[in-house]
Every structure is written in C-alpha cells, then in structure tokens.
Amino acid sequence: MEQESQLINGPQEFSISGSSSTPWKGILRSLNIVHGSSQTSSRNPHVDDESSDSEKSVGEESRILLVITPKARMAKKVLKTPDNNNGVQRSTFIKYHVQKLTYDGFVAHHYTYMVKVIQEVETTCFEQAVANPKWDNAMDEEMAALDANATWELVALPEDKKAIGCKWVYKVKHNADGSMSKYKARLVAKGYAQTYGIDYEETYSPVAKMITVRAIIAMAATKGWSLHQIDVKNVFLHGDLHEKMYMEQPLGYVDQTHPNLVCRLKKTLYGLKQAPRAWLDKIGQYFVTSGFQTSNANFSLYVKKTDHGIVVIVIYVDDYHRR
C-alpha cells in the first residue's frame, strides 16, 4: 500500500480519489477525460487458471489512476509486492486503468487559473509537511494561536483516563482568482474517540428554528426595525471545556523535557464533540451577564430592554456557507 500511495502522490502526478475533498472536484467536471487506449483494463485469464486464491486477488488488482499533467502521459507501474503466503517476492503488474486529463482544450484564462491552483499541493502527511517551510510555518502559527488561547496545559495522564489523539490538517486557501492566499495548518482532535458520559455529555446545540427567524423578521417589518447580521468565527475555539479531556501532544510539538505528559484541554478544539455546544453556552452566559433574557420557547433567542428601547438577538447555524 505504501508503495502505491507513493506512486500516486508522486510529485509529477496528481491523483484524485473519490473520497478526498480536493478543490479540484468542481474543476474536474469541466475537463476532458481521455481514456488510456493501450492499457488492459481486465485481468489476465491465464493467471487465474493456475493460481491459488491469494494470487487471484493480486491478479485482479485494477486501479483507476487519474493523471493530471499539462502534457498527457502514460502510466504503467511495476510493483514488487511480497506474497504473504509463501514469503516470496514476486512482481505484479498493477493494471492502471488510466484516465488522462489534459489542459490542452482550455482557453488561456482557465489554463492560468488551473496552473495556479495545482501549483500548491496540499499534503495529508506530517512528515511531508514538516519538510516544507511553508507548512512548517503554518503549523508554528497554529501552535502560537493555541498557546495564546491557553488551550491546554501539560499534565500527567491519570491512570483511569485515556488520551485521545490529534492530527494536523493542511489546507491551501485560495483567492477568488485561484492564486494562493494562505497555507493553513489546523490541529484537530480525534473527537470520534470520545466516549459519551465520560468525555462529553451534551452536544445538542440549540440554534434558531426557521420559524423564530421568520417571526423576528415579521416583527421587524411591522415595527420598522432594521436587521443586522454578524458572522462568528472560530466557533470551535472559544468554548470552555467542563469535562476533563486529555489529548496526546501534537506531532512535531512534543515537549522535549516532558515527552510523557499529555495535554489537559481547557478550551475546545476542532473535532471535539462538545465544541459548538460549549461555544453557545459561553456566548449565552455573556448575553445573560450583559442583561439579556433568554426566550423560554427558543434558547437561541435573546432579548434586552434598555432605556432607549429593545434589542433582539437570534443565533443560527449557516449551512449555506463553508463548514
């Protein structure tokens, strides 16, 4: 598998697999797909006739490889794979069903755009990222931000607790014209390893129902109020964590003097199940201390009466933009 992924992630060839979310997906639809002509797409029947079951499964391997290069090329790779059953190294042809994508049919404007976009390759692997100064800087920035936010403290892991893992996620941010705007590294907790009742309790986030928003708009219309909107950033990062959560030290930033300690999380982190809920609790508390009252019908509705009049706040999740 490793050999394969090396082939696919090689510097010259860019592969698209169905599951990964690359910025290409939309672009791909507009590309011409040229099918490889001379490649065999079906397995060789002679191999099957004489071989055992395990060999069959090797012989059946037929991968789809998308090659995107400015110039179309053929791809045919020979892999040395150890045969598990008898421990003998044998050569296997992995028959790539090659689909080539070329930029040749593009108008100059789109060509430049594509070239700009593919120049920046996102990595999924820490070892690759750390070797690249741009990603290395991005990780330094993220760590500085987490430090400034006092996201965790280093403690010894209690015996009855387990530390969840974390992972670096790398993303190239593009400007509207396709040029690179920023390298962003984000530390994400593996929230799926959290156990209900131990690592988290409440995850339900009370956000506005459509009917509440409509009622507020109807009221604004009759009363002649103006409506304003605010976008809240980093919802995942500002919440206080009430549960005792332990996380392994992030890869590449392990404290050299205390490598065995773990991070006791004090603030929520991306990926934690309770992160949005914790944020809503926090902002709710903030509103209450500033004199707002929560609606009994909808907890995401806050109202405050002042000397000058009334202020109404509705919180809702935008599922139409990012995230």
Next chain:
Amino acid sequence: MLMIITGDSAIDIFDLKKLLKQNFKMKDLGELCYFLGIEVIQSPKGIWLLQRQYALNKLTKYGLMSYKPISIPLEQNVKLNVDEGDA
C-alpha cells in the same frame, strides 16, 4: 454560526456589536441581506424575503436553466375534493 440582531434602539445595537467584536472573533456583515438561502431586502415600506438565488441554484443543479418560465405551474381552476382521487 451567524447572529441576527434587530430592535428599535440603534445605539444599543451599535454598542452590542462593538462589545461582541471585542470579546469574540466576529465579522460584522452589516444589514441583513441573505440568510439560509433567503434574500432579504429591507426598505422603509417593509421587508421582502425572496428565494431567487435558491431557485436559480436548484435550476442550475438540475439543468433546467434553459426552460421557459411560467407564472403558474399548476393547472388552474382545479377544485380539489376530500372524497375524490387516490389517497
């Protein structure tokens, strides 16, 4: 996460926005003009809610952009009855 703020006290709304921006990382989007796929047009006469963009997106998605618009897609003057037709 988004917030809609309204009320009759412009001063208090202004102060609230300022405080929120100091305490949380927020971006003031100004007057509400788009939420959950609904366009909002505010005017002294009232507030218009329209789903033009939503409809356009759906039409594009299903490749119906070249179709001709018609004002009433349903058959007119049909009287629906409780006792008739399939349940």
